[in-house]
Amino acid sequence: MNAPIRQTSSLAVVSLVFGILGWTLLPFLGSLVAVVCGHMARAEIRRAQGSLEGDGLAVAGLVMGYLVIGLSVLALAAVFLFFGGLLWFAAVFGH
Known part of the structure; x- marks a missing residue:
C-alpha cells in the first residue's frame, strides 16, 4: 500500500521557471536555459x-522556451526584411 515517494527533478523545475522568465524578464537568455535544462531533465527522468x-514540467519549459526562440527569430527576420525592403525601395526609386 505504501507507494515509494518520487522526487521531482530539480532540472525540470528550473526549466519551467526559466521558461516563464523567458516570457517576462529574460526574453532570450531565459528561453535558452529553459530549453537546455528541459532536455537535461527529460533525460535524467x-x-x-x-x-x-x-516530465510535464520539463515539457512545459521546453515548449515555452522554443516558442520564445521561434518568435524571436521570426521578429528578427521581419525587421531585416522590413529595413531591407526600405533600402531597396530607396535605391530603386530614390534617384
Whole structure:
C-alpha cells in the first residue's frame, strides 16, 4: 500500500521557471536555459526509471522556451526584411 515517494527533478523545475522568465524578464537568455535544462531533465527522468517525476514540467519549459526562440527569430527576420525592403525601395526609386 505504501507507494515509494518520487522526487521531482530539480532540472525540470528550473526549466519551467526559466521558461516563464523567458516570457517576462529574460526574453532570450531565459528561453535558452529553459530549453537546455528541459532536455537535461527529460533525460535524467528517463534514466531514473520511475524514481523521478516532473516530465510535464520539463515539457512545459521546453515548449515555452522554443516558442520564445521561434518568435524571436521570426521578429528578427521581419525587421531585416522590413529595413531591407526600405533600402531597396530607396535605391530603386530614390534617384
